[in-house]
Amino acid sequence: MTKSAETTYDLVVFGATSFVGQILTRYLLETYGLGKTVNWAIAGRSESKLNTLKSDLGSKAKDLPVILADAADEQALQAMCAQTRVIISTVGPYALYGEPLVQACVRTGTDYCDLTGEVQWIRKMVDRYEDEAKASGARIVHCCGFDSIPSDMGVWFLQQQAEQTFGEPCQNVRMRVKALKGEFSGGTVASMMNIAKEAGADPKLRKELANPFSISPAGHRSEARQPSLKGAEYDKTFNVWLAPFVMGAINTRIIHRSNALQNARYGKEFTYDEAMMTGRGMKGRLAAYGITSGLAAFFTASAIKPSRWLVEKFVPQPGEGPSPEAQKAGYYDLRFVGRTEDGKTIITKVTGDQDPGYGSTGKMLGEAGMCLAFDIPAEKEGGFWTPSSLLNGSLLDRLTRNAGLTFEVLETR
Missing domain, CATH: 3.40.50.720 (NAD(P)-binding Rossmann-like Domain)
Structure with a gap:
């Protein structure tokens, strides 16, 4: 009807x-x-x-x-x-x-x-x-929400600016989390743990979750290899160390679906990835390895029944969250780097004025x-x-x- x-x-x-x-x-x-x-x-x-x-x-x-x-x-x-x-x-x-x-x-x-x-x-x-x-x-x-409006609209804004400035979209876009202050919501943690639980029990689902085009329409696939940061890495554009960004798994798939629904506006061989900046020098490198290890431990423990109950004791529960004052003290700063097929570059910035997962x-x-x-x-x-x-x-x-x-x-x- x-x-x-x-x-x-x-x-x-x-x-x-x-x-x-x-x-x-x-x-x-x-x-x-x-x-x-x-x-x-x-x-x-x-x-x-x-x-x-x-x-x-x-x-x-x-x-x-x-x-x-x-x-x-x-x-x-x-x-x-x-x-x-x-x-x-x-x-x-x-x-x-x-x-x-x-x-x-x-x-x-x-x-x-x-x-x-x-x-x-x-x-x-x-x-x-x-x-x-x-x-x-x-x-x-x-x-x-925070996944995936800042990323999705950030890429849309960058491509709009690239088309106006260069007369063409960027074939490659990378998002880097420069700064972020806030807490994971209990609902987000519960959702992540449920995904880990389902994936742990279903090899077919694990394969689907590894596919960057998993929610794109049938036939929308790129021959270009999609980057996907799995561990600590050095970023020469910003001269900082990087770690995987936990929201990247959903954001990348939303951006590829967005591209498909706009008739491949960003290009049929468009590539996209996300990561967190962890700083420079040895301190940044250690932070990158620490975040990588922490994420791996969380998802491994969440996927296994004997350890899942222990994780649940130490994470926020659905319905829990920070005070209004803490929400207002939060913020985020995301940087996007786009490059056209012939090497023209544009760097853009998206910021939010409150805790990303709540306010x-x-x-x-x-x-x-x-x-x-x-x-x-x-x-x-x-x-x-x-x-x-x-x-x-x-x-x-x-x-x-x-x-x-x-x-x-x-x-x-």
Whole structure:
């Protein structure tokens, strides 16, 4: 069925009482108010928790509408979708709890965005529901948090600048995390542990997770070897040591899907990779080896049942997170280096003004939902999109105007 224009709400926040859901809800209330520029509601399974959230938000939230729906209740989810044009979901790990809502959105023609970073789940959703989403007109946009908006929109911005400056896109782009201050969210850690658990038990999944084109449309493959940093390495461009970036596994796949959905705008042999800068000299080298070893130990321990319980004791749990003060003290600084086929180079910078996994993610997710609700033409085709391939310049404007992100060209040569 196709979505009717007659809906009560522009958007609904599903999972509003989760840690990121609360940040998102507060952001929407403070930025857009109630019933002014946007009609919106909060939703979840617990009426008491939703009412407590309203109380915590203060008098401005007294008229905030509440919708009751459980993530496993198909009828309730469809009833919720029927009332709105856009659903923003924070209920993860999505591989465990996310499919019924995606299915409900697809079947009711409701636009949807979330903050998943679970590549194996995205692949399943695309395989199962893409044709139906195209038929109903539902636009589904995964990865609208720290993974993968800064990377995806960062590459989109760099390529836009390269086309304007050089008259062609960059065939190779590398992203380097120059600085980052913040904590992993409990939800992100739970999702990463679930991926490790599934991959440990399924050789086929391990092979799929190693494929940089695993969520790209069939036929979109590059003959060029895709770089993938596995250990410590020295970067001659910035003269620093590098370590693997834990979010690179999902971000690279989103960027390749973005390229495919834009008709290979970045080139059919486009290459992309991500890494963390760890500093110069012996200190930077030791840090790079330390991060590499730590990541390997985390994923190995998470994949094995006897050690998984021990990891769970020392990592943040879903629903836990830093204080508002700590969120505001966080930040990130990402550098992108792009090179055209004939060697022209552009270096750009993307920054965020809050903790990447919480404060900044809440704001990015909110603006992605607003962009879906107000900026994308109704005739734009349904299906499974990425942030840059569907929301592109409209989202960039919202991120810089409201969400504390900056996009800047540092150098061209």
